[in-house]
Amino acid sequence: xxxxxxxxxxxxxxxxxxxxxxxxxxxxxxxxxxxxxxxxxxxxxxxxxxxxxxxxxxxxxxxxxxxxxxxxxxxxxxxxxxxxxxxxxxxxxxxxxxxxxxxxxxxxxxxxxxxxxxxxxxxxxxxxxxxxxxxxxxxxxxxxxxxxxxxxxxxxxxxxxxxxxxxxxxxxxxxxxxxxxxxxxxxxxxxxxxxxxxxxxxxxxxxxxxxxxxxxxxxxxxxxxxxxxxxxxxxxxxxxxxxxxxxxxxxxxxxxxxxxxxxxxxxxxxxxxxxxxxxxxxxxxxxxxxxxxxxxxxxxxxxxxxxxxxxxxxxxxxxxxxxxxxxxxxxxxxxxxxxxxxxxxxxxxxxxxxxxxxxxxxxxxxxxxxxxxxxxxxxxxxxxxxxxxxxxxxxxxxxxxxxxxxxxxxxxxxxxxxxxxxxxxxxxxxxxxxxxxxxxxxxxxxxxxxxxxxxxxxxxxxxxxxxxxxxxx
Numbered sequence: 001x002x003x004x005x006x007x008x009x010x011x012x013x014x015x016x017x018x019x020x021x022x023x024x025x026x027x028x029x030x031x032x033x034x035x036x037x038x039x040x041x042x043x044x045x046x047x048x049x050x051x052x053x054x055x056x057x058x059x060x061x062x063x064x065x066x067x068x069x070x071x072x073x074x075x076x077x078x079x080x081x082x083x084x085x086x087x088x089x090x091x092x093x094x095x096x097x098x099x100x101x102x103x104x105x106x107x108x109x110x111x112x113x114x115x116x117x118x119x120x121x122x123x124x125x126x127x128x129x130x131x132x133x134x135x136x137x138x139x140x141x142x143x144x145x146x147x148x149x150x151x152x153x154x155x156x157x158x159x160x161x162x163x164x165x166x167x168x169x170x171x172x173x174x175x176x177x178x179x180x181x182x183x184x185x186x187x188x189x190x191x192x193x194x195x196x197x198x199x200x201x202x203x204x205x206x207x208x209x210x211x212x213x214x215x216x217x218x219x220x221x222x223x224x225x226x227x228x229x230x231x232x233x234x235x236x237x238x239x240x241x242x243x244x245x246x247x248x249x250x251x252x253x254x255x256x257x258x259x260x261x262x263x264x265x266x267x268x269x270x271x272x273x274x275x276x277x278x279x280x281x282x283x284x285x286x287x288x289x290x291x292x293x294x295x296x297x298x299x300x301x302x303x304x305x306x307x308x309x310x311x312x313x314x315x316x317x318x319x320x321x322x323x324x325x326x327x328x329x330x331x332x333x334x335x336x337x338x339x340x341x342x343x344x345x346x347x348x349x350x351x352x353x354x355x356x357x358x359x360x361x362x363x364x365x366x367x368x369x370x371x372x373x374x375x376x377x378x379x380x381x382x383x384x385x386x387x388x389x390x391x392x393x394x395x396x397x398x399x400x401x402x403x404x405x406x407x408x409x410x411x412x413x414x415x416x417x418x419x420x421x422x423x424x425x426x427x428x429x430x431x432x433x434x435x436x437x438x439x440x441x442x443x444x445x446x447x448x449x450x451x452x453x454x455x456x457x458x459x460x461x462x463x464x465x466x467x468x469x470x471x472x473x
Contacts, residue, residue: 013294017389018425020399022075029078030130032414035127036120037067043116046083046107053078082109114433121425123422129354130412135404137350139397145339148183148238148331152202156234156450164213166235170202181339183237190215194231196368218411229234238335240275244327256305258327259296266293275329282307286323322409357408383465417442419451 060070160278
């Protein structure tokens, strides 16, 4: 029986983590390498191999121009190998280069002018950014966006937010000169900016006021138990009222006689101010009869209902019994708005979302280098696999959104001026353009060795962080 159980666990691990991980990574890697491939073909370079993954080939085919397209056994990246390359890292094969005919030189990557080589190398990271813009834009065009108005309905006394000068009723217009569409946009920027001073422009009774505030760092666990360091400002947006919007068929609420539109004013005599209050009281009382004071069309009525018991994991991973009624709530119509995008608006949204991820990533990395931020938030393949599995539970749109964010991260990483990465090649080409001749073979060889050492150290460090995070869970 243990063997059967272990097989079942492995199957769940495979479908829950490995499949989403491979799906996301394959999309990102494919478009990165496709950028290299398309510009190389456009520049007349012969492409020998287009591989998703490294190591032994699993499956592949040759196209009519002789390129071998294949999927390899180690799915942690990919490469495009050009005519004249010694290996997948585009290190030149000096023996081959020295014996090329004039015809072969015209198809060789290393005999192309510096601008063409630079364009081919830069095309990979650029393709990653383009992919992210397209994903964000398509999702915005198809689904639009439902937001709550960026209005402050509560400021916690004695906190950084109150000291900074926020007032109840302030309508946030922009953060660090970036316009915001909903309160969730504000909270996202705040969460990603611990210890980073932010400039808020608010509409206060028709007057534009600037408020400077620095989010305080705070560690919290998400619903999967992952520890995250986020920025916090003690302000609250529109509060979801304790109003019943939908009722699940066959639920405790349906059996008790709740109707859409009912507003819960009190439970067992305790005042209820929001849907969060309602949910918390219900969750804390599984299989216990509760008296609900309800406002229905202006009349006060009492409903007795017994929440059913369900098991769920808290952020610490502890299984506990919670009560559920089978109802969902919603914001007041005046507190929400639907945003629909046309093609140009969706494209603009895609660009702004991509730039937001780039800006916040670079701000964090700069903080790590300056010692203001801890490097423990850096992750590697294990972290990507874990997050992919978790995000997959939220649906396809969430998973494809993760692919966009990962695509930006890989594009940025490859632009770092580290030999072996695309940015390292671009650095060598810049030096070649300035000197009028390339660096010596020995200097380039030492550079690639240094780059390999740096990349390996980064992978080891990221994997170490991943393992610490997994064991902490």
